[in-house]
């Protein structure tokens with residue numbers, strides 16, 4: 418599977434106007450950008466700094482040392498406790514679309530030579546929603562890393578809990594939070610990186626439990642997303658649910674441009690291991 422898959426051309430663009438693989442329109446400034454340059458810039462717009470959303474495979478390639486990633490828990494069975502209409506077919510379609518079995522990839526890798534447990538969520542897989550499999554994979558990753566004293570780096574991207582699994586999905590919030598607690602008890606560093614967007618049950622559980630919480634510029638985040646807020650008719654100041662606002666109000670420790678993310682993670686990990694006595 419190619420690590421860098423091009424996004425599909427937007428529907429409203431005439432078919433014969435621009436070769437689909439050559440150009441991308443920036444959602445931030447609407448400029449057309451040369452795709453190869455965009456790729457070299459880690460999918461950050463050179464005109465306005467907009468951070469494009471990434472596939473898991475893109476994120477993995479720009480984070481882990483080459484060839485160091487080993488996947489874990491890729492064979493957990495899907496649960497469909499409510500026999501929710503079309504859930505199984507929707508999951509199958511998501512698998513074909515993303516090349517993922519579920520909405521999170523977990524495993525181990527090295528970042529600048531430092532061994533870590535790595536999790537990367539996939540927004541394209543049923544909105545990055547957390548059902549039993551996602552919760553279980555995150556929990557197993559954290560518990561194993563607590564046992565072997567290996568730091569955890571988690572890239573979050575999610576619309577929240579997976580409604581098709583109802584209460585089973587909500588229970589994953591408590592389960593993953595408990596697992597994050599085990600990392601803390603073992604004094605093993607946990608770095609959470611919030612990417613665009615991180616909402617709902619994921620935001621309200623393991624995403625916001627990192628020892629250090631990082632975010633990409635412009636990333637949207639919050640408990641209830643904009644559409645839910647609109648229904649409640651509550652008035653919120655503009656920009657509340659952004660990385661920058663949350664950083665200014667103490668919810669996030671640092672907003673890091675993507676081009677500096679890998680180095681920053683390595684720097685923090687080294688610092689944590691020196692300060693807190695975590696071992697490889």
Ligand SMILES: [Zn+2]
Nearest residue numbers: 443446462465
């Ligand atoms: Zn732009």
